[in-house]
Amino acid sequence: MRELRETMKQFHKMLKAGVTAWKIRRDWFGDSGVPVSPELAQQRADICLKCPYNQEMPVWELFASAVAFAVKQQLKLKSELKLRVNGEENLHVCSACLCVNSLKAWTPLKFILEYTEPEVMDSFHKEEPECWILLEQQEQQNLQHDNKDQRISER
Numbered sequence: 001m002r003e004l005r006e007t008m009k010q011f012h013k014m015l016k017a018g019v020t021a022w023k024i025r026r027d028w029f030g031d032s033g034v035p036v037s038p039e040l041a042q043q044r045a046d047i048c049l050k051c052p053y054n055q056e057m058p059v060w061e062l063f064a065s066a067v068a069f070a071v072k073q074q075l076k077l078k079s080e081l082k083l084r085v086n087g088e089e090n091l092h093v094c095s096a097c098l099c100v101n102s103l104k105a106w107t108p109l110k111f112i113l114e115y116t117e118p119e120v121m122d123s124f125h126k127e128e129p130e131c132w133i134l135l136e137q138q139e140q141q142n143l144q145h146d147n148k149d150q151r152i153s154e155r
C-alpha cells in the first residue's frame with residue numbers, strides 16, 4: 001500500500017512537471033509548442049544584432065516579478081533545449097516591444113503577430129522598417145496574395 005502511494009506521488013509529480021513544461025512552451029512558442037528552425041532564428045538574430053532597438057537593459061528590473069519569473073523559466077528551457085544562435089551574448093531586449101531578443105528569435109511569427117499590440121507594430125513600421133517581424137509579415141502577406149491569385153487563375 002505504501003509503495004502504491006509512493007508511485008502515485010511520483011506519478012503526480014511527473015504529471016505536474018509535464019504540465020508546467022508544456023505551459024512554458026506554450027507561453028513562448030504559442031499553441032504549437034514548437035520553436036522555429038535554427039536557420040530562421042539565426043536570420044532573425046542577425047537582424048536584431050544590427051538594430052538600434054536591441055538595447056542592453058536590466059531585464060529583471062524591467063519586468064514585473066511574474067513576467068520576470070516566466071522569462072527566467074523560458075531562458076532555462078532554452079538552455080535545456082540547446083536553442084542558441086551565433087552572437088547570442090549581444091542579443092538583449094527590444095526597446096520597441098520589450099521582448100527578450102534571444103527568446104523571441106525562436107517564436108513562431110503567428111504567435112508574435114497575435115500578441116503584439118497595434119501601437120508596437122506601428123512603432124516598428126515608423127522607427128525600424130527593417131525589423132524581421134515586418135519583413136516576415138510582408139512575406140506572409142505576399143504568399144497569401146500569390147496563393148489567392150493562383151486559386152483564382154485555376155477556376
Ligand code: SF4
Binds near residue numbers: 094131
Ligand atoms: S525592432 Fe525588430 S529587429 Fe529591432 S530589436 Fe526589435 S525585434 Fe529586433
